[in-house]
Amino acid sequence: xxxxxxxxVVSGFSGAGKGTLMKELMRKYPExxxxxxSATTRGPRDGEVDGREYFFLSREKFEKMIANNELIEYAxxxxxxxxxxxxxxxxxxxxxxxxxxxxxxxGALKVKEKFPDTLLMFVTPPxxxxxxxxxxxxxxxTMEVIESRMNRACEEAEGMSAYDxxxxxxxxxxxxxxxxxxxxxxxxxxxxxxNFMNDIKEELExxxxxN
Amino acid sequence: xxxxxxxxVVSGFSGAGKGTLMKELMRKYPExxxxxxSATTRGPRDGEVDGREYFFLSREKFEKMIANNELIEYAxxxxxxxxxxxxxxxxxxxxxxxxxxxxxxxGALKVKEKFPDTLLMFVTPPxxxxxxxxxxxxxxxTMEVIESRMNRACEEAEGMSAYDxxxxxxxxxxxxxxxxxxxxxxxxxxxxxxNFMNDIKEELExxxxxN
Numbered sequence: 101x102x103x104x105x106x107x108x109v110v111s112g113f114s115g116a117g118k119g120t121l122m123k124e125l126m127r128k129y130p131e132x133x134x135x136x137x138s139a140t141t142r143g144p145r146d147g148e149v150d151g152r153e154y155f156f157l158s159r160e161k162f163e164k165m166i167a168n169n170e171l172i173e174y175a176x177x178x179x180x181x182x183x184x185x186x187x188x189x190x191x192x193x194x195x196x197x198x199x200x201x202x203x204x205x206x207g208a209l210k211v212k213e214k215f216p217d218t219l220l221m222f223v224t225p226p227x228x229x230x231x232x233x234x235x236x237x238x239x240x241x242t243m244e245v246i247e248s249r250m251n252r253a254c255e256e257a258e259g260m261s262a263y264d265x266x267x268x269x270x271x272x273x274x275x276x277x278x279x280x281x282x283x284x285x286x287x288x289x290x291x292x293x294x295n296f297m298n299d300i301k302e303e304l305e306x307x308x309x310x311n
Numbered sequence: 312x313x314x315x316x317x318x319x320v321v322s323g324f325s326g327a328g329k330g331t332l333m334k335e336l337m338r339k340y341p342e343x344x345x346x347x348x349s350a351t352t353r354g355p356r357d358g359e360v361d362g363r364e365y366f367f368l369s370r371e372k373f374e375k376m377i378a379n380n381e382l383i384e385y386a387x388x389x390x391x392x393x394x395x396x397x398x399x400x401x402x403x404x405x406x407x408x409x410x411x412x413x414x415x416x417x418g419a420l421k422v423k424e425k426f427p428d429t430l431l432m433f434v435t436p437p438x439x440x441x442x443x444x445x446x447x448x449x450x451x452x453t454m455e456v457i458e459s460r461m462n463r464a465c466e467e468a469e470g471m472s473a474y475d476x477x478x479x480x481x482x483x484x485x486x487x488x489x490x491x492x493x494x495x496x497x498x499x500x501x502x503x504x505x506n507f508m509n510d511i512k513e514e515l516e517x518x519x520x521x522n
Contacts, residue, residue, distance in 0.1 A: 101479060222501070228514030250519045257512045265499045266507065268312060278499065285496035288476045288489065290433070296477065301468045303439030308461045 101293060105134075105193035106286055107215055108200045109208040112223030113256050114249065115234035117269045118202055121223060124276045125200075132280070134192040136201045139165070142180040155185065173203070173210040184211075198283055205259035212262075219286055221279065222263035226270045312504060316345075316404035317497055318426055319411045320419040323434030324467050325460065326445035328480045329413055332434060335487045336411075343491070345403040347412045350376070353391040366396065384414070384421040395422075409494055416470035423473075430497055432490065433474035437481045 112118045126135055139155040141162050150156045157165075162181045165171050174183025184201055192199045201211065212218045225231040235249040260266065265282050269275045290297065323329045337346055350366040352373050361367050368376075373392045376382050385394030395412055403410045412422065423429045436442040446460040471477065476493050480486045501508065 101477070224511065228511050228518055231511075231515070232518045247519075250515070254512070254515050254519060257508070257515055260508050260511075261501055261505070263501050265496070266312070266501050266504050267499060278496075281492045282496040282499055285476070285489075285493040288478060288493055290472055290474050290477050293477050294472070297468070297471050300435065300439050300442075300471070301465070304442070304461070304465050304468055307439055307443045308458075308465060 101287055101296060103196050105196050106198045106219050106283065106292070107189065107193060107211070107217065108198055108219045108221060108283060109211055110200055110202050110221050110223060111205055111208050111256075111259075111263070112267075112269075113225065113231055113253055115231065116223040116225055117272070117275075118223050120272060121269060121275060121279070122200060122202055124272060125279060128276060129280060132198060132283075134188075134197040134199050136184055136189050136192075136199055138182055138201075138203070139171070139185050140180060140182045142182075172201075172214065173207045175207060205256065205262065209262060217292065219265070219283065220263040221265045221267055221282070222260050223267050223269050223275075224260070226268050312498055312507060314407050316406070316408045316410055317430050317494065317503070318400065318404060318422070318428065319409055319430045319432060319494060320422055321411055321413050321432050321434060322416055322419050322467075322470075322474070323478075323480075324436065324442055324464055326442060326464075327434040327436055328483070328486075329434050331483060332480060332486060332490070333411060333413055335483060336490055339487060340491060343409060343494075345399075345408040345410050347395055347400050347403075347410055349393055349412075349414070350382070350396050351391060351393045353393075383412075383425065384418045386418060416467065416473065420473060428503065430476070430494065431474040432476045432478055432493070433471050434478050434480050434486075435471070437479050 110118055110122065122135060126133055137151065137155060139157050139162060141157055141159045144150065144154070144156050148154065159181070162183070165183070165185070166174060170186050171183040172186050172189060174181055184203065184207075189199050189201075203211070208220055212220060225234060231253060232250065235253060236246055267275060267279055267282070286292065321329055321333065333346060337344055348362065348366060350368050350373060352368055352370045355361065355365070355367050359365065370392070373394070376394070376396070377385060381397050382394040383397050383400060385392055395414065395418075400410050400412075414422070419431055423431060436445060442464060443461065446464060447457055478486055478490055478493070497503065
Protein backbone atom coordinates (compact mmCIF):
# COMPACT_ATOMS: atom_id res chain seq x y z
CA UNK A 101 0.00 0.00 0.00
CA UNK A 102 0.85 3.65 -0.38
CA UNK A 103 3.85 4.43 1.81
CA UNK A 104 4.41 7.98 0.64
CA UNK A 105 2.91 10.65 2.84
CA UNK A 106 -0.28 12.49 1.96
CA UNK A 107 -0.41 16.26 1.86
CA UNK A 108 -3.36 17.36 4.00
CA VAL A 109 -4.88 20.79 4.31
CA VAL A 110 -7.00 21.43 7.39
CA SER A 111 -9.23 24.49 7.42
CA GLY A 112 -12.34 25.27 9.36
CA PHE A 113 -14.48 27.88 11.02
CA SER A 114 -12.68 30.22 13.38
CA GLY A 115 -13.52 28.84 16.78
CA ALA A 116 -13.89 25.28 15.50
CA GLY A 117 -10.90 24.23 17.57
CA LYS A 118 -8.44 23.36 14.78
CA GLY A 119 -5.39 24.25 16.84
CA THR A 120 -6.23 21.97 19.77
CA LEU A 121 -7.27 19.24 17.35
CA MET A 122 -3.95 19.35 15.48
CA LYS A 123 -1.95 19.36 18.71
CA GLU A 124 -3.83 16.30 19.97
CA LEU A 125 -3.48 14.47 16.66
CA MET A 126 0.29 15.09 16.71
CA ARG A 127 0.53 14.00 20.33
CA LYS A 128 -1.34 10.73 19.75
CA TYR A 129 0.23 9.82 16.42
CA PRO A 130 3.68 11.42 16.24
CA GLU A 131 4.90 8.66 13.88
CA UNK A 132 2.18 9.35 11.34
CA UNK A 133 2.01 13.08 11.02
CA UNK A 134 4.11 16.19 10.63
CA UNK A 135 2.69 19.66 11.05
CA UNK A 136 3.95 22.19 8.55
CA UNK A 137 5.04 25.50 10.02
CA SER A 138 4.21 28.62 8.04
CA ALA A 139 6.61 31.44 7.33
CA THR A 140 5.59 35.06 7.86
CA THR A 141 7.03 38.53 7.68
CA ARG A 142 4.98 39.80 10.60
CA GLY A 143 6.76 40.14 13.91
CA PRO A 144 6.34 37.55 16.68
CA ARG A 145 3.66 38.24 19.29
CA ASP A 146 4.11 37.64 22.99
CA GLY A 147 4.91 34.00 23.64
CA GLU A 148 5.43 33.08 19.97
CA VAL A 149 8.66 31.24 19.24
CA ASP A 150 10.48 31.25 15.90
CA GLY A 151 10.14 27.78 14.34
CA ARG A 152 7.21 26.82 16.56
CA GLU A 153 4.26 29.11 15.74
CA TYR A 154 5.90 30.51 12.60
CA PHE A 155 9.22 31.01 10.93
CA PHE A 156 9.64 34.76 11.29
CA LEU A 157 11.40 36.07 8.19
CA SER A 158 12.44 39.43 6.82
CA ARG A 159 10.51 40.72 3.83
CA GLU A 160 13.68 40.41 1.73
CA LYS A 161 14.16 36.74 2.64
CA PHE A 162 10.47 35.98 2.03
CA GLU A 163 10.49 37.60 -1.41
CA LYS A 164 13.60 35.66 -2.31
CA MET A 165 11.76 32.43 -1.39
CA ILE A 166 8.87 33.45 -3.64
CA ALA A 167 11.28 34.15 -6.51
CA ASN A 168 13.01 30.77 -6.02
CA ASN A 169 9.71 28.85 -5.93
CA GLU A 170 10.48 27.75 -2.38
CA LEU A 171 6.91 28.21 -1.16
CA ILE A 172 4.00 25.87 -1.85
CA GLU A 173 1.57 28.75 -1.48
CA TYR A 174 1.69 32.24 -0.07
CA ALA A 175 -0.60 35.20 0.42
CA UNK A 176 -0.33 38.79 1.58
CA UNK A 177 -2.63 40.06 4.35
CA UNK A 178 -2.55 43.76 5.06
CA UNK A 179 1.18 44.41 4.91
CA UNK A 180 2.50 40.95 5.72
CA UNK A 181 3.30 37.79 3.82
CA UNK A 182 2.30 34.31 4.99
CA UNK A 183 3.37 31.13 3.22
CA UNK A 184 4.24 27.43 3.36
CA UNK A 185 7.91 26.54 2.87
CA UNK A 186 8.24 23.71 0.37
CA UNK A 187 11.43 21.96 1.52
CA UNK A 188 10.17 20.73 4.90
CA UNK A 189 6.88 19.49 3.41
CA UNK A 190 8.59 17.50 0.66
CA UNK A 191 11.14 16.01 3.05
CA UNK A 192 8.41 14.78 5.41
CA UNK A 193 6.28 13.38 2.56
CA UNK A 194 9.28 11.45 1.24
CA UNK A 195 9.83 10.02 4.72
CA UNK A 196 6.28 8.69 4.61
CA UNK A 197 4.70 11.17 6.98
CA UNK A 198 1.37 12.75 6.24
CA UNK A 199 1.98 16.47 6.33
CA UNK A 200 -0.70 18.77 7.65
CA UNK A 201 -1.02 22.41 6.64
CA UNK A 202 -3.41 24.48 8.67
CA UNK A 203 -4.40 27.25 6.25
CA UNK A 204 -7.54 29.04 5.14
CA UNK A 205 -9.61 28.34 2.07
CA UNK A 206 -7.86 30.49 -0.55
CA GLY A 207 -4.54 28.87 0.31
CA ALA A 208 -6.18 25.44 0.41
CA LEU A 209 -7.51 25.79 -3.11
CA LYS A 210 -4.14 27.00 -4.41
CA VAL A 211 -2.43 23.95 -2.89
CA LYS A 212 -5.02 21.58 -4.35
CA GLU A 213 -4.56 23.14 -7.78
CA LYS A 214 -0.79 22.65 -7.64
CA PHE A 215 -0.98 19.21 -5.97
CA PRO A 216 -4.24 17.53 -6.97
CA ASP A 217 -3.62 14.63 -4.55
CA THR A 218 -3.95 16.99 -1.59
CA LEU A 219 -6.57 15.94 0.92
CA LEU A 220 -8.77 18.82 2.04
CA MET A 221 -10.47 18.57 5.44
CA PHE A 222 -12.82 21.11 6.97
CA VAL A 223 -13.43 21.29 10.72
CA THR A 224 -16.84 22.44 11.90
CA PRO A 225 -18.77 22.57 15.17
CA PRO A 226 -21.86 20.30 15.18
CA UNK A 227 -24.23 23.12 14.23
CA UNK A 228 -24.52 26.84 13.65
CA UNK A 229 -25.80 27.66 17.14
CA UNK A 230 -22.78 26.01 18.73
CA UNK A 231 -20.53 27.89 16.31
CA UNK A 232 -22.15 31.18 17.22
CA UNK A 233 -21.81 30.55 20.93
CA UNK A 234 -18.09 29.87 20.43
CA UNK A 235 -17.74 33.06 18.40
CA UNK A 236 -19.62 35.13 20.95
CA UNK A 237 -17.21 33.85 23.57
CA UNK A 238 -17.53 34.81 27.22
CA UNK A 239 -19.69 37.83 26.62
CA UNK A 240 -16.77 40.23 26.75
CA UNK A 241 -16.78 41.04 23.02
CA THR A 242 -18.43 44.07 21.42
CA MET A 243 -21.37 43.78 19.02
CA GLU A 244 -19.05 44.83 16.18
CA VAL A 245 -16.56 42.07 16.86
CA ILE A 246 -19.28 39.41 17.04
CA GLU A 247 -20.92 40.69 13.88
CA SER A 248 -17.66 40.65 11.98
CA ARG A 249 -16.97 37.09 13.20
CA MET A 250 -20.43 35.97 12.09
CA ASN A 251 -19.88 37.53 8.67
CA ARG A 252 -16.59 35.75 8.37
CA ALA A 253 -18.24 32.45 9.38
CA CYS A 254 -20.83 32.90 6.63
CA GLU A 255 -18.02 33.36 4.10
CA GLU A 256 -16.18 30.32 5.45
CA ALA A 257 -19.38 28.27 5.16
CA GLU A 258 -19.52 29.05 1.45
CA GLY A 259 -16.16 27.33 0.98
CA MET A 260 -17.01 24.07 2.80
CA SER A 261 -18.14 22.10 -0.24
CA ALA A 262 -14.72 22.51 -1.89
CA TYR A 263 -13.26 20.25 0.82
CA ASP A 264 -13.08 16.47 0.51
CA UNK A 265 -14.16 15.74 4.08
CA UNK A 266 -16.04 17.43 6.89
CA UNK A 267 -15.00 16.73 10.46
CA UNK A 268 -17.37 17.64 13.27
CA UNK A 269 -15.52 18.79 16.36
CA UNK A 270 -17.93 18.00 19.16
CA UNK A 271 -15.89 15.75 21.45
CA UNK A 272 -12.15 16.36 20.98
CA UNK A 273 -11.11 12.70 21.35
CA UNK A 274 -13.76 11.42 18.95
CA UNK A 275 -12.82 14.08 16.46
CA UNK A 276 -9.12 13.22 16.60
CA UNK A 277 -9.95 9.55 16.00
CA UNK A 278 -12.25 10.50 13.12
CA UNK A 279 -9.55 12.54 11.42
CA UNK A 280 -6.98 9.81 11.92
CA UNK A 281 -9.32 7.20 10.53
CA UNK A 282 -10.24 9.31 7.48
CA UNK A 283 -6.58 9.93 6.67
CA UNK A 284 -5.60 6.30 7.15
CA UNK A 285 -8.49 5.29 4.89
CA UNK A 286 -7.24 7.65 2.20
CA UNK A 287 -3.98 5.69 2.01
CA UNK A 288 -6.08 2.86 0.53
CA UNK A 289 -7.49 4.92 -2.36
CA UNK A 290 -6.68 3.14 -5.57
CA UNK A 291 -5.60 6.44 -7.11
CA UNK A 292 -2.88 6.62 -4.43
CA UNK A 293 -1.75 3.06 -5.14
CA UNK A 294 -1.02 3.00 -8.84
CA ASN A 295 2.39 1.39 -8.27
CA PHE A 296 0.91 -1.36 -6.13
CA MET A 297 -1.66 -2.16 -8.83
CA ASN A 298 0.92 -2.16 -11.60
CA ASP A 299 3.22 -4.44 -9.59
CA ILE A 300 0.44 -6.96 -9.03
CA LYS A 301 -0.47 -6.92 -12.72
CA GLU A 302 3.13 -7.42 -13.88
CA GLU A 303 3.88 -10.11 -11.30
CA LEU A 304 0.71 -11.99 -12.21
CA GLU A 305 1.71 -12.04 -15.88
CA UNK A 306 5.16 -13.32 -14.92
CA UNK A 307 3.77 -16.00 -12.60
CA UNK A 308 1.36 -17.11 -15.30
CA UNK A 309 4.37 -17.78 -17.52
CA UNK A 310 5.90 -19.99 -14.81
CA ASN A 311 3.22 -22.65 -15.15
CA UNK B 312 -23.35 14.05 9.50
CA UNK B 313 -24.63 11.70 6.85
CA UNK B 314 -27.08 9.27 8.46
CA UNK B 315 -28.26 7.59 5.29
CA UNK B 316 -26.56 4.33 4.47
CA UNK B 317 -23.89 4.03 1.80
CA UNK B 318 -24.18 1.50 -0.99
CA UNK B 319 -20.93 -0.48 -1.09
CA VAL B 320 -19.75 -2.93 -3.71
CA VAL B 321 -17.02 -5.34 -2.65
CA SER B 322 -15.20 -7.24 -5.36
CA GLY B 323 -11.79 -8.84 -5.42
CA PHE B 324 -9.60 -11.60 -6.72
CA SER B 325 -11.01 -15.09 -6.39
CA GLY B 326 -9.21 -16.47 -3.39
CA ALA B 327 -8.80 -13.06 -1.77
CA GLY B 328 -11.07 -14.14 1.06
CA LYS B 329 -14.02 -11.81 0.45
CA GLY B 330 -16.55 -14.21 1.91
CA THR B 331 -14.79 -14.63 5.26
CA LEU B 332 -14.10 -10.92 5.37
CA MET B 333 -17.76 -9.99 4.88
CA LYS B 334 -18.91 -12.52 7.47
CA GLU B 335 -16.47 -11.11 10.03
CA LEU B 336 -17.42 -7.51 9.25
CA MET B 337 -21.11 -8.36 9.76
CA ARG B 338 -20.35 -10.22 12.97
CA LYS B 339 -18.34 -7.35 14.47
CA TYR B 340 -20.56 -4.50 13.33
CA PRO B 341 -24.11 -5.85 12.92
CA GLU B 342 -25.57 -2.39 13.64
CA UNK B 343 -23.64 -0.76 10.81
CA UNK B 344 -23.94 -3.10 7.88
CA UNK B 345 -26.39 -5.19 5.92
CA UNK B 346 -25.29 -7.74 3.38
CA UNK B 347 -27.38 -7.83 0.24
CA UNK B 348 -28.42 -11.28 -0.90
CA SER B 349 -28.44 -11.93 -4.62
CA ALA B 350 -31.24 -13.61 -6.51
CA THR B 351 -30.50 -16.37 -9.01
CA THR B 352 -32.32 -18.80 -11.24
CA ARG B 353 -29.75 -21.56 -10.74
CA GLY B 354 -30.70 -24.35 -8.38
CA PRO B 355 -29.36 -24.50 -4.81
CA ARG B 356 -26.20 -26.55 -4.25
CA ASP B 357 -25.67 -28.83 -1.27
CA GLY B 358 -25.90 -26.84 1.93
CA GLU B 359 -27.20 -23.65 0.32
CA VAL B 360 -30.30 -22.20 1.95
CA ASP B 361 -32.87 -20.00 0.20
CA GLY B 362 -32.55 -16.46 1.57
CA ARG B 363 -29.08 -17.07 2.99
CA GLU B 364 -26.68 -17.77 0.10
CA TYR B 365 -29.18 -16.68 -2.57
CA PHE B 366 -32.84 -16.16 -3.21
CA PHE B 367 -33.55 -19.06 -5.55
CA LEU B 368 -36.14 -17.92 -8.09
CA SER B 369 -37.83 -19.36 -11.15
CA ARG B 370 -36.83 -17.91 -14.47
CA GLU B 371 -40.36 -16.53 -14.86
CA LYS B 372 -40.21 -14.70 -11.54
CA PHE B 373 -36.73 -13.36 -12.29
CA GLU B 374 -37.75 -12.02 -15.71
CA LYS B 375 -40.76 -10.35 -14.14
CA MET B 376 -38.43 -8.59 -11.68
CA ILE B 377 -36.30 -7.40 -14.59
CA ALA B 378 -39.38 -6.08 -16.39
CA ASN B 379 -40.56 -4.27 -13.23
CA ASN B 380 -37.16 -2.68 -12.60
CA GLU B 381 -36.92 -4.53 -9.31
CA LEU B 382 -33.23 -5.35 -9.70
CA ILE B 383 -30.35 -2.94 -9.20
CA GLU B 384 -28.22 -4.93 -11.59
CA TYR B 385 -28.37 -8.38 -13.13
CA ALA B 386 -26.35 -10.53 -15.48
CA UNK B 387 -26.71 -13.87 -17.22
CA UNK B 388 -23.95 -16.48 -16.90
CA UNK B 389 -24.26 -19.56 -19.06
CA UNK B 390 -27.98 -20.29 -18.68
CA UNK B 391 -28.67 -18.62 -15.37
CA UNK B 392 -29.56 -15.15 -14.15
CA UNK B 393 -27.94 -13.49 -11.15
CA UNK B 394 -29.08 -10.13 -9.78
CA UNK B 395 -29.49 -7.77 -6.82
CA UNK B 396 -33.06 -7.17 -5.62
CA UNK B 397 -33.68 -3.47 -5.17
CA UNK B 398 -36.29 -3.42 -2.38
CA UNK B 399 -34.11 -4.86 0.40
CA UNK B 400 -31.18 -2.60 -0.49
CA UNK B 401 -33.28 0.55 -0.44
CA UNK B 402 -34.99 -0.38 2.79
CA UNK B 403 -31.67 -0.95 4.57
CA UNK B 404 -30.16 2.29 3.17
CA UNK B 405 -33.16 4.25 4.42
CA UNK B 406 -32.69 2.70 7.85
CA UNK B 407 -29.16 4.08 7.86
CA UNK B 408 -27.32 0.83 7.27
CA UNK B 409 -24.46 0.61 4.83
CA UNK B 410 -25.42 -2.09 2.37
CA UNK B 411 -22.74 -4.35 0.95
CA UNK B 412 -23.08 -6.09 -2.39
CA UNK B 413 -20.49 -8.73 -3.12
CA UNK B 414 -20.43 -8.82 -6.92
CA UNK B 415 -17.86 -8.94 -9.70
CA UNK B 416 -16.55 -6.06 -11.70
CA UNK B 417 -19.10 -5.85 -14.55
CA GLY B 418 -21.91 -5.69 -12.00
CA ALA B 419 -19.94 -3.22 -9.89
CA LEU B 420 -19.55 -0.80 -12.78
CA LYS B 421 -23.25 -1.06 -13.67
CA VAL B 422 -24.21 -0.22 -10.08
CA LYS B 423 -21.80 2.72 -9.97
CA GLU B 424 -23.26 4.06 -13.23
CA LYS B 425 -26.80 3.90 -11.87
CA PHE B 426 -25.85 5.11 -8.37
CA PRO B 427 -22.76 7.33 -8.63
CA ASP B 428 -22.47 7.54 -4.81
CA THR B 429 -21.68 3.84 -4.64
CA LEU B 430 -18.43 3.04 -2.87
CA LEU B 431 -16.34 0.47 -4.74
CA MET B 432 -13.86 -1.60 -2.74
CA PHE B 433 -11.48 -4.20 -4.13
CA VAL B 434 -9.99 -6.94 -1.95
CA THR B 435 -6.54 -8.22 -2.84
CA PRO B 436 -3.89 -10.44 -1.25
CA PRO B 437 -0.69 -8.54 -0.38
CA UNK B 438 1.08 -9.56 -3.59
CA UNK B 439 0.82 -11.70 -6.71
CA UNK B 440 2.84 -14.61 -5.33
CA UNK B 441 0.50 -14.92 -2.35
CA UNK B 442 -2.48 -14.74 -4.73
CA UNK B 443 -1.04 -17.49 -6.89
CA UNK B 444 -0.38 -19.74 -3.92
CA UNK B 445 -4.02 -19.30 -2.85
CA UNK B 446 -5.20 -20.09 -6.38
CA UNK B 447 -2.97 -23.15 -6.64
CA UNK B 448 -4.50 -24.37 -3.40
CA UNK B 449 -3.40 -27.62 -1.79
CA UNK B 450 -1.80 -29.05 -4.89
CA UNK B 451 -4.85 -31.11 -5.80
CA UNK B 452 -5.82 -29.02 -8.82
CA THR B 453 -4.95 -29.81 -12.41
CA MET B 454 -2.67 -27.59 -14.51
CA GLU B 455 -5.71 -26.52 -16.54
CA VAL B 456 -7.66 -25.37 -13.52
CA ILE B 457 -4.71 -23.37 -12.17
CA GLU B 458 -4.03 -21.82 -15.56
CA SER B 459 -7.64 -20.76 -15.98
CA ARG B 460 -7.63 -19.26 -12.47
CA MET B 461 -4.46 -17.31 -13.25
CA ASN B 462 -5.99 -16.02 -16.47
CA ARG B 463 -9.04 -14.91 -14.59
CA ALA B 464 -6.86 -13.18 -11.97
CA CYS B 465 -5.09 -11.25 -14.73
CA GLU B 466 -8.46 -10.07 -16.03
CA GLU B 467 -9.58 -9.13 -12.53
CA ALA B 468 -6.35 -7.16 -12.03
CA GLU B 469 -7.21 -5.03 -15.07
CA GLY B 470 -10.38 -3.88 -13.31
CA MET B 471 -8.77 -2.83 -10.02
CA SER B 472 -8.23 0.82 -10.88
CA ALA B 473 -11.96 1.35 -11.42
CA TYR B 474 -12.47 0.83 -7.67
CA ASP B 475 -12.32 3.64 -5.12
CA UNK B 476 -10.33 1.72 -2.52
CA UNK B 477 -8.02 -1.26 -2.34
CA UNK B 478 -8.06 -3.44 0.76
CA UNK B 479 -5.19 -5.82 1.37
CA UNK B 480 -6.34 -9.02 3.03
CA UNK B 481 -3.26 -10.22 4.84
CA UNK B 482 -4.43 -10.53 8.45
CA UNK B 483 -8.22 -10.98 8.61
CA UNK B 484 -8.74 -8.84 11.72
CA UNK B 485 -6.64 -5.96 10.42
CA UNK B 486 -8.42 -6.11 7.11
CA UNK B 487 -11.88 -6.00 8.72
CA UNK B 488 -10.84 -2.95 10.74
CA UNK B 489 -9.42 -1.31 7.62
CA UNK B 490 -12.65 -1.80 5.71
CA UNK B 491 -14.71 -0.53 8.61
CA UNK B 492 -12.53 2.52 8.97
CA UNK B 493 -12.61 3.34 5.25
CA UNK B 494 -16.40 3.10 5.17
CA UNK B 495 -16.84 5.17 8.32
CA UNK B 496 -14.50 7.78 6.88
CA UNK B 497 -16.61 7.94 3.71
CA UNK B 498 -19.59 9.09 5.78
CA UNK B 499 -17.64 12.33 6.31
CA UNK B 500 -17.20 13.10 2.60
CA UNK B 501 -18.57 16.55 1.97
CA UNK B 502 -20.35 15.25 -1.15
CA UNK B 503 -22.34 12.92 1.14
CA UNK B 504 -23.23 15.77 3.51
CA UNK B 505 -24.83 18.39 1.31
CA ASN B 506 -27.80 18.73 3.67
CA PHE B 507 -25.56 19.27 6.66
CA MET B 508 -23.66 22.01 4.84
CA ASN B 509 -26.84 23.73 3.66
CA ASP B 510 -28.30 23.63 7.16
CA ILE B 511 -25.21 25.27 8.65
CA LYS B 512 -25.26 27.98 5.98
CA GLU B 513 -28.94 28.76 6.47
CA GLU B 514 -28.75 28.71 10.25
CA LEU B 515 -25.72 30.99 10.22
CA GLU B 516 -27.58 33.54 8.11
CA UNK B 517 -30.52 33.38 10.49
CA UNK B 518 -28.34 33.73 13.58
CA UNK B 519 -26.55 36.67 12.01
CA UNK B 520 -29.91 38.41 11.77
CA UNK B 521 -30.50 37.85 15.49
CA ASN B 522 -27.73 40.22 16.53
